[in-house]
Amino acid sequence: MLTKRIIPCLDIKDGRTVKGVNFENIRDAGDPIELGALYAQQGADELVFLDITATNERRKTLSELVRQIARHVNIPFTVGGGISSVGDVSVLLQNGADKISVNTSAFKRPELVDELAREFGSQCVVLAIDTRFEDGDWYVYLNGGRVKTDVKCYDWAKEAVSRGAGEILLTSMNNDGTKQGFALDITGKLSQNLNVPVIASGGAGTMDHFMDVFENAQADAALAASIFHYKEIEIPELKTYLYQKGVNIRF
Template identity: 60%
Template structure:
């Protein structure tokens, strides 16, 4: 059976990791390869590099980072943040990214999903969806959670799959950063509704939350940032715990 995936997320700005591993003696601050290699050795199944660079010029640095990671890391990685068109997607593929994650640009122009899937294959395209519950309905947000859209989570997830998304990365904005667990109920509903693998994001605070997201939440993968950055939950211990609790993980 496919194992459940554990995915650390690293924040990148101007081609450097600004939030990655904050507790070991990494020699070159911000080096994407060193951070990624450390997680890979710990047993991470995939990596996500999330670019938070503001300006277009500096975005070129991202391609350089992607190439360095592709040259040096022997597990798959996804690059997200600021992919605005087919050109951006192609440049990241050319640099060696295994997958890209697209969020706002897909909301503003859903046809971009079809274009990327057709040009580079569905396996290359993760659609990231940020949503928040408002008056009982899950509203999709864009632009890093700053702007509410007219889209509803479950309808949007179904649409992106129809258009060719290969995977969905769902972040509950209500759960993100509070470390009280993932949005398991919504994840389970999503997982049953969408035909593609589902990555859960937002809410990990302790190892039990990972167990819940794979059992109750029916997620295929769990993404987290701070619990890994500060080694609050070491990945080897997490995987051992999950295995002891009958979750299929790669050890």
């Protein structure tokens, strides 16, 4: 049976991981390649690298980094952050990324999703959505959560899937950073109504939170950053816990 996936997310700035303290067993926790390889070895099912570099040099730095990750990491990985054209994606895939994620650029120009799916296949096009619950519904936010839109999260997700997005990476801004658990309602709504996998993100604090999002919201994958980086939860122990609880997990 297809397993649920555990996905650590690494924020990258100028070729270095932004969060990444507390790893005494590796030489350089700021090195995304070493950290990624460690997570892979520990049983992570996939990795997401989110580039938050703002400088003009970013493309060159990122493509070189992607090449190094692909060389050293033997599990699939997604690269996101500032991707806005077929050309951007082509470079990243050619350097060895398995998937790319688009967010604001796709919302502003939805045809981008069609273009990417047609050129590279839906399987490598991940649509990332930052969403916040307010006034009775979940709305799409852009630019890393700084800009509100009037579009409902579900509507945008549905449109993007019809345009060819192969996966949805859904981050609840209400839950992100709270460690109070994932947003089960919106995750469940997307997962049960869209025929593409949904990766839940934002709010992981305990191992039971992962259990909840898999069992009660039917998420296909769960993503977290700081709880893994700060070793509040370690991947082998998390996978053992989920396995014992009857969740389909890869060992």
